[in-house]
Amino acid sequence: MQTSHEQFRDLAWKSGLAATHQRQVIYEAVMAAPGHYSPEQIYAAVRRQTPSISLATIYNNLRLFVEHGLLREVSPRTSTLLVEGNLEPHHHLVCTRCKAVQDIEGDFINYKKLSRQAPRGFDLTQPLVEVFGLCRRCSAEK
Amino acid sequence: MQTSHEQFRDLAWKSGLAATHQRQVIYEAVMAAPGHYSPEQIYAAVRRQTPSISLATIYNNLRLFVEHGLLREVSPRTSTLLVEGNLEPHHHLVCTRCKAVQDIEGDFINYKKLSRQAPRGFDLTQPLVEVFGLCRRCSAEK
DNA sequence: TTCTTGGATGAGAATCATTATAATCCAGGA
DNA sequence: TCCTGGATTATAATGATTCTCATCCAAGAA
Ligand SMILES: [Mn+2]
Ligand SMILES: [Mn+2]
Ligand SMILES: [Zn+2]
Ligand SMILES: [Zn+2]
Numbered sequence: 255m256q257t258s259h260e261q262f263r264d265l266a267w268k269s270g271l272a273a274t275h276q277r278q279v280i281y282e283a284v285m286a287a288p289g290h291y292s293p294e295q296i297y298a299a300v301r302r303q304t305p306s307i308s309l310a311t312i313y314n315n316l317r318l319f320v321e322h323g324l325l326r327e328v329s330p331r332t333s334t335l336l337v338e339g340n341l342e343p344h345h346h347l348v349c350t351r352c353k354a355v356q357d358i359e360g361d362f363i364n365y366k367k368l369s370r371q372a373p374r375g376f377d378l379t380q381p382l383v384e385v386f387g388l389c390r391r392c393s394a395e396k
Numbered sequence: 397m398q399t400s401h402e403q404f405r406d407l408a409w410k411s412g413l414a415a416t417h418q419r420q421v422i423y424e425a426v427m428a429a430p431g432h433y434s435p436e437q438i439y440a441a442v443r444r445q446t447p448s449i450s451l452a453t454i455y456n457n458l459r460l461f462v463e464h465g466l467l468r469e470v471s472p473r474t475s476t477l478l479v480e481g482n483l484e485p486h487h488h489l490v491c492t493r494c495k496a497v498q499d500i501e502g503d504f505i506n507y508k509k510l511s512r513q514a515p516r517g518f519d520l521t522q523p524l525v526e527v528f529g530l531c532r533r534c535s536a537e538k
Numbered sequence: 539t540t541c542t543t544g545g546a547t548g549a550g551a552a553t554c555a556t557t558a559t560a561a562t563c564c565a566g567g568a
Numbered sequence: 569t570c571c572t573g574g575a576t577t578a579t580a581a582t583g584a585t586t587c588t589c590a591t592c593c594a595a596g597a598a
Contacts, residue, residue: 272545272546272594274545274546274547274593274594276546276547277546284479284480284481285481288480288481288482289480290478290479290480290497291478291479291480292476292477292478293476293477293584293585294476294584296479306547306548307547307548308547308548308549308550309548309549309585310547310548310549310550310585310586310587311546311547311548313584313585313586314546314547314586315546316477316479319479320479323483325479325480325481325483326479326480326481326482326483327477327478327479328474328478328479328480328488328497329473329474329478329488329490329497329526331471331473331474331477332470332471332473333554333555334434334435334436334554334555334556335434335435335458335469335473335555335556336432336433336434336469336470336471337426337432337433337438337458337461337462337467337468337469337470338426338430338431338432338433338467338468338470339426339427339430339467339468340430340468341465341467341468346470346471347514347515347518348471355432355470355471356515358510358513358514359513360509360510360512360513361509362505362506362507362509362510362513363504363505363506364504364505364506365504367502367503367504368500368502368504368527370502371500371501371502371504372489372500372527372529373489373498373532374532375531375532375535375536376489376529376530376531376532376535377529377530377531377532377534377535378527378529379529381527381528381529382527382528383525383526383527383528384471384525384526384528385510385514385520385523385524385525386523386524386525386526387514387518387519387520387521387523388518388519389517389518389519390515390516390517390518390519392519393517393518393519394517414565414574414575416564416565416574416575416576418575418576419575435555435556436555448576448577449576449577450576450577450578451556451577451578452556452557452558452576452577452578452579453575453576453577455555455556455557456557456575456576457575475583475584476583476584476585477584477585
């Protein structure tokens with residue numbers, strides 16, 4: 255069993271990333287407990303260990319880590335608000351790379367299983383979903 | 397059959413919203429063709445009819461329309477980036493109101509049906525989804 | 539050990555979407 | 569016609585994120 259230090263050096267090595275002190279502490283801050291964290295939360299945690307770290311370094315390295323698969327981005331977010339007039343319940347297909355959104359038809363959700371998994375009190379009246387993947391253009395390019 | 401003017405005046409009336417000229421043209425710009433539109437796109441389209449309109453009015457009224465159900469917001473977006481260290485494929489449950497994100501377990505996706513619906517070339521290797529609803533607190537409050 | 543060098547970092551400016559503010563406008567009722 | 573409250577406008581402010589660039593530093597060369 256390896257320490258989290260060793261684990262990070264390993265992952266960094268495999269991704270071709272230099273295993274700097276800052277990257278080490280950022281990674282460990284995210285891995286310290288399961289959860290979904292913002293750059294500011296990570297910044298706050300990391301500063302306790304390394305007060306001189308810059309917020310830009312947090313952003314730089316979170317992006318790097320996500321790109322190299324060391325971390326996962328929770329919600330691929332479009333940069334801007336999008337609205338539509340189609341009020342018929344329907345789902346969306348979102349490209350994680352270029353953020354393009356298109357409609358997707360079909361009943362591919364098992365609502366019974368879904369509501370069985372939802373926590374008590376969570377309102378799933380008409381649950382809409384977003385499915386993430388890579389659009390044709392992006393999967394061709396990469 | 398009613399004109400789109402009449403349709404909007406109807407909807408506005410039902411929602412208790414004043415049917416102003418600006419609201420009329422904003423609504424019609426979104427309804428002119430099916431699609432997912434940003435405030436800037438709508439602004440550009442509307443200015444051709446009503447050059448004096450303000451971008452703030454676009455934002456104000458898109459929000460109002462979404463709140464009153466005249467339009468749908470395509471992707472409920474968190475204000476900030478969120479990352480996590482859990483790389484095991486899993487889905488998320490997102491509150492459309494407070495944007496809280498939590499993990500949801502379980503196999504409630506029919507991948508066969510899903511990939512049958514996806515457009516040609518869309519890469520759905522390991523499709524992750526976000527399910528939208530209202531968390532306990534928000535569904536209690538409202 | 540000292541030198542060299544390219545990538546990494548830190549500080550702060552810049553950007554972009556969105557929201558807030560406050561003055562003005564205006565439709566509908568008295 | 570005059571009033572009034574909500575709507576609109578222009579612009580400032582905000583907040584997250586990215587950019588710029590001077591500085592730093594670790595690892596390899598000499
Ligand atoms: Mn749609
Ligand atoms: Mn998660
Ligand atoms: Zn794409
Ligand atoms: Zn909520």
